[in-house]
Amino acid sequence: MDCPYSYDLWSRLATKCQLQPLRNWSDLLNQMIALPPPKQNKLLSLLAWKATMYWLWRERNQRLHANTFRSVDSLIKTIDLQIRNQIQSSENQTLPFHQRCFNYGFLTQIEWFWNGRRRSSS
Numbered sequence: 001m002d003c004p005y006s007y008d009l010w011s012r013l014a015t016k017c018q019l020q021p022l023r024n025w026s027d028l029l030n031q032m033i034a035l036p037p038p039k040q041n042k043l044l045s046l047l048a049w050k051a052t053m054y055w056l057w058r059e060r061n062q063r064l065h066a067n068t069f070r071s072v073d074s075l076i077k078t079i080d081l082q083i084r085n086q087i088q089s090s091e092n093q094t095l096p097f098h099q100r101c102f103n104y105g106f107l108t109q110i111e112w113f114w115n116g117r118r119r120s121s122s
Contacts, residue, residue, distance in 0.1 A: 106115075
């Protein structure tokens with residue numbers, strides 16, 4: 001990611017996913033392929049990465065064709081909402097993921113995950 005805007009967005013989301021933000025594209029791809037368990041964190045990291053790529057592409061098109069610009073903070077809020085909606089949607093194709101997240105109390109802990117806090121062991 002040579003673009004400072006793209007790297008700023010990904011590095012902030014990667015940090016929330018407890019990942020090392022990488023600039024080199026092939027290293028980043030290898031990192032995504034080799035994400036360690038637990039499965040819920042792995043899937044959430046992949047959702048964040050996929051959403052980042054989509055929203056960067058969309059931001060590029062908006063800048064080129066509509067002359068509109070959004071801040072990194074604005075995109076992070078959009079991505080956060082998209083991921084929350086995707087997890088909570090009963091129509092989502094990853095319904096087993098949704099059920100596992102719900103069963104483990106993950107949805108109630110998503111604020112801690114996104115804020116970089118670890119779940120307490122109570």
